[in-house]
Amino acid sequence: MLACSLALTLAPGPLLADNGPQVACLPRPAVLPPMTADEKSWKKYPSLPLSTLSALIRRSKEGDEGAMEKIYEQYKRPLFSLAYRYTSDRLAAEDLLQDIFVKVFSHLGEVEKDETFVAWMYRIAINTCYSYLRSRRSREARSVSLSQIEGKREEAVTDRHEESLAGPVEEALRALPEKLRAVFVLHDVEGHTHEEIGQMLGFTVGTSKSQLFKARMRIRESLKEKGVL
Amino acid sequence: MKCATAQELISDYVDGVLSRESEAELKAHLEGCRDCRELARDFASIVQGARGLASYEPSAAVWPKIAAEVRAARPEAPAEVRERRSWLGAFWRPAGWVYAAAAAVMLAVVGGLVVLQKPWSTAPAVKAGSVEFTLAKLQEAQGYYEKAIRALSEAVQSREDKMDPRLAEVFSRNLAAMDETIQSCRQIIQRDPDNLTARAFLLTAYREKVNFLEELMGTGRSGAGDKSETTL
Numbered sequence: 452m453l454a455c456s457l458a459l460t461l462a463p464g465p466l467l468a469d470n471g472p473q474v475a476c477l478p479r480p481a482v483l484p485p486m487t488a489d490e491k492s493w494k495k496y497p498s499l500p501l502s503t504l505s506a507l508i509r510r511s512k513e514g515d516e517g518a519m520e521k522i523y524e525q526y527k528r529p530l531f532s533l534a535y536r537y538t539s540d541r542l543a544a545e546d547l548l549q550d551i552f553v554k555v556f557s558h559l560g561e562v563e564k565d566e567t568f569v570a571w572m573y574r575i576a577i578n579t580c581y582s583y584l585r586s587r588r589s590r591e592a593r594s595v596s597l598s599q600i601e602g603k604r605e606e607a608v609t610d611r612h613e614e615s616l617a618g619p620v621e622e623a624l625r626a627l628p629e630k631l632r633a634v635f636v637l638h639d640v641e642g643h644t645h646e647e648i649g650q651m652l653g654f655t656v657g658t659s660k661s662q663l664f665k666a667r668m669r670i671r672e673s674l675k676e677k678g679v680l
Numbered sequence: 681m682k683c684a685t686a687q688e689l690i691s692d693y694v695d696g697v698l699s700r701e702s703e704a705e706l707k708a709h710l711e712g713c714r715d716c717r718e719l720a721r722d723f724a725s726i727v728q729g730a731r732g733l734a735s736y737e738p739s740a741a742v743w744p745k746i747a748a749e750v751r752a753a754r755p756e757a758p759a760e761v762r763e764r765r766s767w768l769g770a771f772w773r774p775a776g777w778v779y780a781a782a783a784a785v786m787l788a789v790v791g792g793l794v795v796l797q798k799p800w801s802t803a804p805a806v807k808a809g810s811v812e813f814t815l816a817k818l819q820e821a822q823g824y825y826e827k828a829i830r831a832l833s834e835a836v837q838s839r840e841d842k843m844d845p846r847l848a849e850v851f852s853r854n855l856a857a858m859d860e861t862i863q864s865c866r867q868i869i870q871r872d873p874d875n876l877t878a879r880a881f882l883l884t885a886y887r888e889k890v891n892f893l894e895e896l897m898g899t900g901r902s903g904a905g906d907k908s909e910t911t912l
Contacts, residue, residue, distance in 0.1 A: 486695070486696030490696065491695070491696045491697065493731065495731070495735065496735075514754055516747055516750075516751070519746075519747070519750065520743060520747070523743055523746065527737075527738055527742070527743075528735050528736065528737055528738075529735075531736050531737065531738040532734075532735050532736045535736045540826075541736075541739075541830055542826050542829070542830060544736075544738070545738050545739060545741075545742050546863070546866065548738050548742055549742055549745050549746050549749070549863075552746045552750075553746055553749045553750060553753075556746070556750045557750065557753055586870060590873050593873060593874070618729075618733070619729075620726065620729040620730055620733060621733055621734070624730070624733075635730070639726070639727050639730035639731070640730045640731070640733050642731070660691060660692070663691060664687075664688075664691045667691065667723050667726055667727075670726050671719075671722045671723070671726060674722075674726070675722075680722050680725065
């Protein structure tokens with residue numbers, strides 16, 4: 452606790468931005484300040500106006516590559532970040548991002564209402580990530596590690612260094628089960644509402660809320676174990 | 681209010697979406713319950729921390745691959761759209777032979793892969809007993825190459841601005857062709873993870889990409905344009 456107080460005194464800035472290997476404490480306000488309207492409607496990636504998005508979808512359906520590229524540019528960062536939080540491997544996440552957008556543009560004709568496009572695209576992204584995890588698990592179960600063969604420690608493709616740089620919350624969220632991770636990333640990291648998450652994942656609002664509660668509890672446990680909370 | 685009920689409300693309270701009535705009831709509970717107060721504060725810290733997490737950016741090589749794949753799936757596209765969707769625009773025609781050569785190399789590699797897979801053959805590719813060892817070794821090597829490519833790609837990206845734009849575009853095309861080969865190999869491995877031949881081909885493709893990126897870094901150091909003839 453003393454270490455936490457010192458860290459707070461010496462580094463008054465946002466401690467989560469400090470991605471060094473040291474364990475920093477998360478700031479914990481004594482009294483919860485009320486959320487402002489801006490904070491309540493906060494979104495990490497503000498969406499396009501529906502009229503702009505509709506025009507891009509229509510042009511993309513006609514095969515206009517420029518419109519597709521604009522859609523890609525708009526959504527590449529949230530979807531890549533989502534994929535990266537499932538793979539912890541940049542190359543694999545880029546492969547997933549490619550798969551996701553190829554599926555999106557190949558099946559764009561299935562989008563009847565433009566206002567459902569974003570949820571539909573996220574659903575494709577999340578299912579692609581789940582499918583990647585399933586195939587990775589089955590691959591890992593089949594392959595034999597080098598340590599079993601010749602006593603060497605197998606080098607994981609996962610970039611542990613990059614993972615450790617990402618900070619304790621990032622590390623804790625990557626350890627969440629896949630569905631809890633999806634809800635936590637969509638709600639707490641990206642700022643989607645429970646209604647939007649419900650549309651993306653096929654949940655009710657109540658399920659989305661209870662999943663978020665479970666995810667936050669797991670992250671809390673993990674941060675407490677590490678002495679961050 | 682019981683703690684179980686309070687816990688159900690704390691998430692919404694932290695998110696600022698609780699009704700006034702429920703909020704007042706919860707606040708009254710929090711004043712007298714240290715555990716629930718701790719939980720609310722911890723959740724608030726987690727939410728604050730999550731909002732500050734990084735946003736990751738994919739490399740510039742991803743879009744050309746998506747565009748190529750979508751283009752390949754739409755052969756019936758009208759001529760004027762096909763014209764508009766060329767992502768390198770005017771550079772496409774003068775550098776057509778370069779891309780054709782790269783594509784030929786890619787086809788040769790993928791074609792070789794299909795032939796060496798020998799789907800018609802029933803004989804095992806390697807003797808029983810050594811398959812697992814070889815597979816593990818190949819996976820290990822693949823991990824090393826992926827790391828090398830990641831590091832080199834980041835280094836190349838940091839130099840892209842300083843490169844001759846024409847040279848940069850030719851490199852992009854060659855890289856896209858190599859990535860397509862890698863992608864084809866990975867797709868085969870995804871379907872058949874124990875396919876040693878496919879894994880060996882993937883390593884060859886990775887090695888080619890590492891060599892290419894290393895050469896590109898060398899070109900960046902010695903001055904753009906000087907080595908373009910030998911590279912191509």
